[in-house]
Amino acid sequence: MQTAGEHKLPHFFHYPPYFTLQPVRETREKQIQLWKELILDYCRAHKIFVIGLEEDFPLFSNPAIERSLNHEAREAFLSALVLDGRAEWMDKSHRQCLILWHRIKDWADIILHFAKENGLEDSVMTVEEIRTGIESRGTDIHGMDRGVLMRALKLLENKGKLAIFKGTSTDDEGVKFSV
Structure with missing residues (x-):
């Protein structure tokens, strides 16, 4: 299993389709849920409070499978955390996101x-x-x-x-x- 630092990454992280927003609603909902959990767990483990949408964030790419999340996917996953009350956009242009791994x-x-x-x-x-x-x-x-x-x-x-x-x-x- 691949790790990001000391953080063990879930199996879906090695599955290329999970780096592309899925078109089927049920599949996308599951994908978003998995990414939300991963982002919160990773940020808590590494005490990360701010994710820059345009910055290199270790979870947003997997060199082993040569996949990266595009801007739309990054924003979708972070926006889902915002909707759950687990993150807040720090600016109107949605470039910086405050991650609330605890509310x-x-x-x-x-x-x-x-x-x-x-x-x-x-x-x-x-x-x-x-x-x-x-x-x-x-x-x-x-x-x-x-x-x-x-x-x-x-x-x-x-x-x-x-x-x-x-x-x-x-x-x-x-x-x-x-x-």
């Missing part, structure tokens, strides 16, 4: 769990410490996209689970957990 509310739950597991109730951390600190190593939070993190933190703030405070710069932004 924002799920990220918020993960952050809350992280705070409880690490005894952070009534503790203060900077946003950067949450993203890159020792406590978050080995978790999905470590290295997460700052924009996604801020949206999840704002959701938690709206629920009264934490307070976000501003410092003199964005590097100084902090969070006080009140789990």
